[in-house]
Amino acid sequence: MFTLLYIIISVIFILIDNSLGRNITLNAVAYTFGSDDQLYSSFLKKFNDYSKKNNLNIEINLNLISPVNSSTIIKDYGSMIETVMKKTTNLKYHIYFYDNLYISKYGPYLLNIENYLPKEHIDMYDAKILNSVCKYKDELVGLPFSLGFSALYSNIELLKKYNKTIPRTWDELIKTSRYILDEEKKLNNTDLIGYNGLFSGYYSYICNLFYINI
Structure with a gap:
């Protein structure tokens, strides 16, 4: 199975709060089939350490939903996230990790990050992947966080x-x-x-x- 997970960052909120000199706490949400959260926690820990070292005043908290701590199944998780995204006030999450199969469902509520990230940053990613699975109606609404590839083993x-x-x-x-x-x-x-x-x-x-x- 070819699976992609995406990290969507509400950059506009970061820019606004940074301009006011505030300490920023961002909330991230992800779903995993098992209890192992290393894929997400290690990534966010590196960012939090980098932020502290460089005085960015930004910290990211992770809400990891799994069968271990929740009865929510993947289908319900998809619907739950869509419900959260529809809210225009009291934003609960700023960063979403999700399967690219949901991009048509979540796309209408996500930012076009080409308006916020430098072109040289976006150019670090494979253009074919971005165009095929990261865009909603020609808008770049995600960046690949994890890539999975299938292989055929022959005797x-x-x-x-x-x-x-x-x-x-x-x-x-x-x-x-x-x-x-x-x-x-x-x-x-x-x-x-x-x-x-x-x-x-x-x-x-x-x-x-x-x-x-x-």
């Missing part, structure tokens, strides 16, 4: 045995797998599996299927 020994190449399409994968399975069955080898997607039991199972069919 090279069996491919060489039957003079087959590594499949490059799903049709080739099906055809090659069936051929090798049939040939191995003739040798009483019935323990082989043609393809194992290693799909998880969480919502990401649906995401895996979605990306397979793109």
